[in-house]
Amino acid sequence: MANNYLALNSISCGYGKSFNLNGISLSVARGAFAGIIGPNGSGKTTLFKGISGILPIKKGSICLSGVPLESMKLREKARKMAVVSQFPEGTDMTVQDYVLLGRLPHRNAFNFLESARDKVLARKYMRLTGIYHYREKQMSQLSGGEQQLAAIAQALTQEPELLLLDEPTSHLDINHQMQMLNLIQSLNKELNLTVLMIIHDLNLAAEYCDQLILINDGKIYTQGTPAEVLTFQNIEAVYNAVVIAQTNPLSGKPVIFPVSGNILKTHRTDINNHHKTMTDNRLFNQSNNNHKQ
Amino acid sequence: MSKPIHQLMFIGGQLVVLLVVVLASIATGEANIPISQTPEIVRSGEGTEYFILTQIRLPRIILAFAVGGALSLSGTILQGVFRNPLVEPYTLGISGGAAFGVALAIVGGLHLTGHGYMLPLAGFSGAAVTIFMVGILGFLRGGADITRMLLIGVMISFVASSSMMFLMSVTTAENLHGIIFWIMGSLDEPNHHLIKVATITSIIGLAGSYLFVNQLNALQLGKNKATHLGINTTLSVRILFIVASLLTGVCVSVAGVIGFVGLAVPHIIRLMTGGDHRLLLVSSFLGGSIFLIACDILARTVISPNELPIGVITGIIGGFVFMIVLNKSRIQKEHHGK
Secondary structure, eight states: OTTEEEEEEEEEEEETTTEEEEEEEEEEETTOEEEEEOOTTSSHHHHHHHHHTSSOEEEEEEEETTEEGGGSOHHHHHHHEEEEOSSOOOOSSBHHHHHHGGGGGGSOTTOOSOOHHHHHHHHHHHHHTTOGGGTTSBGGGSOHHHHHHHHHHHHHHTOOSEEEEEOTTTTOOHHHHHHHHHHHHHHHHHSOOEEEEEOOOHHHHHHHOSEEEEEETTEEEEEESHHHHOOHHHHHHHHOOOEEEEEOTTTOOEEEEEOOHHHHHHOHHHHHHHHHHHHHHHHHHHHHHHHHO | OOHHHHHHHHHHHHHHHHHHHHHHHHHOSSSOOOGGGHHHHHHHOOSHHHHIIIIIIHHHHHHHHHHHHHHHHHHHHHHHHHTOTTOOGGGGTHHHHHHHHHHHHHHTTGGGSGGGOHHHHHHHHHHHHHHHHHHHHHHTTSSOOHHHHHHHHHHHHHHHHHHHHHHHHHSOHHHHHHHHHHHHOOSOOOOHHHHHHHHHHHHHHHHHHHTTHHHHHHHTTOHHHHHHTTOOHHHHHHHHHHHHHHHHHHHHHHHOOOOSHHHHHHHHHHHHHOSOHHHHHHHHHHHHHHHHHHHHHHHHHTTTTSOOOHHHHHHHHHHHHHHHHHHHHHHHHHHHHO
């Protein structure tokens, strides 16, 4: 377990006494690309806030490379972990100034001026995220997607080891969604950045992540590879939705097809047959694997 | 051009304007003293004109510099912390509390004692009690909840002004006049110690808030994001709130309620310079000073030899300038958008 970079040891957290995440344990390896999925209100965002330090952890502990987060200073934490939230703030700051704020955790608290290195880094990551030509514009003049890219550029200038993202694709079209995720994928591979993100779209989650954590009712329902997590049974149980799960022929990752109400009425038998085949295949594969071992 | 040079040029420009209004203010007044003769008069060190310059006009300019700067700085800090352009020093009930304190002192006859220190002291006590209450109630639940503090400030402001109106409705006509006169604000402060206190406080306030300029910039992205950038937001918000409140408390107790400087000037400067507090703190301080010295010139000349309350001028001029600037910036933004 030496390469467990982020480890949550049965943590509980929540808002006041009203809603709690209970006994969440998970670990993300260094350099992994992990996704948190789950229905609305399942506790994804609560978990995200717990990890990023916005909500207090009431029980259990979170460790980064074996060091408990609560023993770290805020600035120290910010040098290891960068957070991109769902709605970056559209301030009247220029994009450049906004991105440069990512260097704050690396500067002495009372040092007001950016160093030459700060500027070099900001420039580098603005180029990488493709927002360099907007650098003199005000944040509020950018579109939602561009603001999110700027937020990622800012997070990268923090030079973190772990990048936390809250639904980075939520208000983007398919083209921009994929651009965004391709960017995060390349950061993950090239900078060996550990990525943990909340993502709603199950197909995008399956395609890009190598580890998925499915949350339901404040608990982890299951976790593992996309193929292990995104089965029609799990989705039916957690989301209460009937789907067909197949495999993307290129990537080998699962693809989820929704089954509409009308189809469900007219094709109940077909769906049952399909589900049965899927289950049989899975059992067959599993026993095959067991034989190999 | 690199950004620091740009910023220094902006501040340099403001210093030039400040010098111009200071000279204009020195030359303005009932006694006609041409600006070309002032070096001579100052060097001579005696005579009526010397007395007018050093004992009447100069202290007034210094007070306008300090109060204008401090109010504008306080507004900038609060607008930055609350991330709301409508917040000003008086929104948080500080002026209401101060005015109530003064009204209480006048009704109680305290202003007849204490060598002119009594009313400023009463004003400051009123402001301090308000700050304390907003602070305690707002900070009560651990993390300084910004919206909550704002609402508490507004409510305290209501309570204080209603209590003051109660006092005004039951007191004598003479006291009533005293209260109203104080509320309207004036830079005519005969006590030079108080001017010193206001000046020193405002400079310390500027230096003190500048220590938190990184925190202020990070807070523009919201409390959560600032936390993610390694900022202790609760502590920063509290300290900045206290600095802004003390600045306002001192200004109100020395010069009365001078409205609008803390609302309009920070906003106008922000539209001109953008949201970087490293420039914003200094330039809104200077902007406030320039604005108040200029308004004071008008207050002294419009109905000369009588004097208008400074609050009247700041409100009218400030309001119109604000609307013009806002309209212009909207037009510019639309052009950029296309």
